[in-house]
Amino acid sequence: MSKPKIYITKRIPSEVLQYLEQYCDCRMWDGQGTPSRQGLLDELGSVEGLLTTGGPVNQELLDHAPKLRAVSSISVGYNHFDLEAMRARGVVGTHTPYVLDDTVADLVLGLMLSSARRITELDAFVKEGNWRKGAGLSEEDFFGMDVHHAKLGIIGMGRIGEAIARRAVHGFGMELLYYNRSRRPEAEEKYGAQYCGLETVLRESDFVVLMTPLSPKTERYIRKEHFAMMKPTAFFINASRGQTVDEAALIEALQTGQIRGAGLDVFEVEPVQPDNPLLRMPNVVTMPHIGSATAKTRFDMAMLAAQNLVAALTGGRPPHVVKELQSLVE
Ligand SMILES: O=CC(=O)O
Numbered sequence: 001m002s003k004p005k006i007y008i009t010k011r012i013p014s015e016v017l018q019y020l021e022q023y024c025d026c027r028m029w030d031g032q033g034t035p036s037r038q039g040l041l042d043e044l045g046s047v048e049g050l051l052t053t054g055g056p057v058n059q060e061l062l063d064h065a066p067k068l069r070a071v072s073s074i075s076v077g078y079n080h081f082d083l084e085a086m087r088a089r090g091v092v093g094t095h096t097p098y099v100l101d102d103t104v105a106d107l108v109l110g111l112m113l114s115s116a117r118r119i120t121e122l123d124a125f126v127k128e129g130n131w132r133k134g135a136g137l138s139e140e141d142f143f144g145m146d147v148h149h150a151k152l153g154i155i156g157m158g159r160i161g162e163a164i165a166r167r168a169v170h171g172f173g174m175e176l177l178y179y180n181r182s183r184r185p186e187a188e189e190k191y192g193a194q195y196c197g198l199e200t201v202l203r204e205s206d207f208v209v210l211m212t213p214l215s216p217k218t219e220r221y222i223r224k225e226h227f228a229m230m231k232p233t234a235f236f237i238n239a240s241r242g243q244t245v246d247e248a249a250l251i252e253a254l255q256t257g258q259i260r261g262a263g264l265d266v267f268e269v270e271p272v273q274p275d276n277p278l279l280r281m282p283n284v285v286t287m288p289h290i291g292s293a294t295a296k297t298r299f300d301m302a303m304l305a306a307q308n309l310v311a312a313l314t315g316g317r318p319p320h321v322v323k324e325l326q327s328l329v330e
């Protein structure tokens with residue numbers, strides 16, 4: 001029997017490609033980054049499986065891929081899947097949870113520490129040669145805020161939220177509030193996390209961490225009125241998706257001193273536009289959407305995505321079908 005054809009939209013480690021080649025007839029984009037939209041659509045005429053990292057999997061894509069049976073994303077988030085269109089066509093969608101939880105949680109703690117202790121701002125200050133005698137600076141000019149024993153509010157207590165909680169509580173002695181669609185009794189027991197309404201989390205926390213996945217329900221989930229509830233000394237950290245926040249409202253909250261600072265791995269438009277005011281704010285730490293970007297974790301994600309795709313195309317049960325499309329494999 002001939003092997004199913006798959007298209008891979010970015011270069012993946014050779015070990016992962018070798019694994020895929022045992023089961024599939026593979027074609028991989030070998031340019032920088034990922035192919036253009038048209039370049040991708042042109043590849044899809046005879047493929048049964050797609051290994052991707054992003055870019056909409058929508059009706060247009062499905063129309064170009066009449067044989068497509070499975071799309072495997074090398075990401076935990078799958079807001080790029082049009083779930084309705086995929087369900088209607090019977091195309092299975094998979095993602096890569098678990099393997100990135102600790103890596104993303106490390107970055108979130110890094111964003112908290114960098115913004116509160118002004119690490120990136122003061123790093124630039126030192127490297128630009130401004131740390132010198134007679135510069136008219138006082139000790140207070142370098143003061144930051146404590147992370148240890150501060151109050152952390154997590155919005156979206158999933159697996160990554162729990163990994164953040166573990167570090168915050170066991171490493172930094174922080175007090176923990178959380179808001180989630182459903183209560184997480186284990187997190188309450190393990191980390192003393194207190195379940196609160198969204199408003200309480202926003203009003204009382206020194207650090208508000210947003211980890212909620214992007215879906216039509218969570219688009220622009222945090223808006224002007226929410227920033228207005230936060231303490232003027234609070235920091236806002238987002239490592240979920242830029243579209244979960246009304247970015248204009250965040251910019252205004254920072255400009256007017258409604259909140260003290262922010263740590264952002266994600267933006268409404270990515271790559272972030274050079275004229276975005278957030279890039280000119282010393283109290284905002286910015287990263288290029290790299291929450292899971294360590295060599296080991298990205299390897300593990302690519303391998304898990306490959307295993308998902310092989311299982312979906314060879315009659316096995318893919319380990320990580322997205323929950324909204326589970327019915328397609330039952
Ligand atoms: O943003 C990264 C991911 O969804 O894995």
